Amino acid sequence: xxxxxxxxxxxxxxxxxxxxxxxxxxxxxxxxxxxxxxxxxxxxxxxxxxxxxxxxxxxxxxxxxxxxxxxxxxxxxxxxxxxxxxxxxxxxxxxxxxxxxxxxxxxxxxxxxxxxxxxxxxxxxxxxxxxxxxxxxxxxxxxxxxxxxxxxxxxxxxxxxxxxxxxxxxxxxxxxxxxxxxxxxxxxxxxxxxxxxxxxxxxxxxxxxxxxxxxxxxxxxxxxxxxxxxxxxxxxxxxxxxxxxxx
DNA sequence: AAACAGTACAACCGCATATAT
DNA sequence: CATATATGCGGTTGTACTGTT
Numbered sequence: 275x276x277x278x279x280x281x282x283x284x285x286x287x288x289x290x291x292x293x294x295x296x297x298x299x300x301x302x303x304x305x306x307x308x309x310x311x312x313x314x315x316x317x318x319x320x321x322x323x324x325x326x327x328x329x330x331x332x333x334x335x336x337x338x339x340x341x342x343x344x345x346x347x348x349x350x351x352x353x354x355x356x357x358x359x360x361x362x363x364x365x366x367x368x369x370x371x372x373x374x375x376x377x378x379x380x381x382x383x384x385x386x387x388x389x390x391x392x393x394x395x396x397x398x399x400x401x402x403x404x405x406x407x408x409x410x411x412x413x414x415x416x417x418x419x420x421x422x423x424x425x426x427x428x429x430x431x432x433x434x435x436x437x438x439x440x441x442x443x444x445x446x447x448x449x450x451x452x453x454x455x456x457x458x459x460x461x462x463x464x465x466x467x468x469x470x471x472x473x474x475x476x477x478x479x480x481x482x483x484x485x486x487x488x489x490x491x492x493x494x495x496x497x498x499x500x501x502x503x504x505x506x507x508x509x510x511x512x513x514x515x516x517x518x519x520x521x
Numbered sequence: 522a523a524a525c526a527g528t529a530c531a532a533c534c535g536c537a538t539a540t541a542t
Numbered sequence: 543c544a545t546a547t548a549t550g551c552g553g554t555t556g557t558a559c560t561g562t563t
Contacts, residue, residue: 289532290556291531291532291557291558310549311548312548312549313549326533326549327532330532330533331532333550334530334532362553364551364552365550376551376552377530377531377532381529381530381531382529382530385528385529386529389528
């Protein structure tokens with residue numbers, strides 16, 4: 275018997291756009307049984323859809339917290355900043371923007387923002403600054419204590435010369451570091467767009483009321499040192515505010 | 522009004538990773 | 543430890559909608 279890739283028997287599985295009745299059935303099912311166990315959802319809801327399709331429909335369209343309509347200016351700013359920090363980690367970016375789904379953001383990035391950047395004929399440098407993501411990559415999507423990634427961290431020595439490479443976080447995985455990752459994306463700006471502070475949970479203040487110019491000047495002199503490693507990308511992230519003014 | 526082009530976004534697909542057995 | 547299964551993610555595609563000629 276032909277099977278779909280996820281192992282479900284291919285018994286007249288429906289594809290394409292969802293009807294209102296299907297939406298209602300799915301919504302009712304989730305209300306009753308809660309999210310998760312997607313494998314059972316099509317059966318419970320009486321839908322001829324695969325579990326992936328159900329999950330996607332719920333997460334991207336039916337979920338009650340989803341915000342629809344135009345992206346606001348501050349959301350766009352945040353997307354650009356987070357993309358610079360995280361790259362195409364759409365789910366992580368979406369996690370920082372309430373009401374927006376990874377799919378929404380990905381679509382918006384690909385259709386709106388890329389086009390916007392393409393329309394800047396004489397600003398190659400600015401474009402490359404935004405598009406050239408120096409990605410902080412918390413490699414695994416979730417941190418299970420049995421994850422292969424953690425095993426690798428425990429067994430391989432930290433290679434300081436490759437700090438912030440795209441392989442993995444070259445930090446010992448202490449509670450403090452985990453907290454630092456959690457707080458990484460929380461920052462505050464004043465009315466001029468200057469970054470006021472980026473702090474770890476341990477209260478380690480990385481930047482204090484620094485203007486872009488101050489930071490750039492300090493960086494040229496090699497004075498900006500953030501946290502325990504080479505976190506120069508944080509400074510680039512700050513610089514992004516000046517780039518954003520051009521959008 | 523019809524044909525066509527461009528755009529936006531929902532949905533699908535393949536893969537990586539986590540979890541269960 | 544190996545294998546099977548489930549889950550979630552990012553890239554890509556398909557199509558409905560809108561604007562232009």
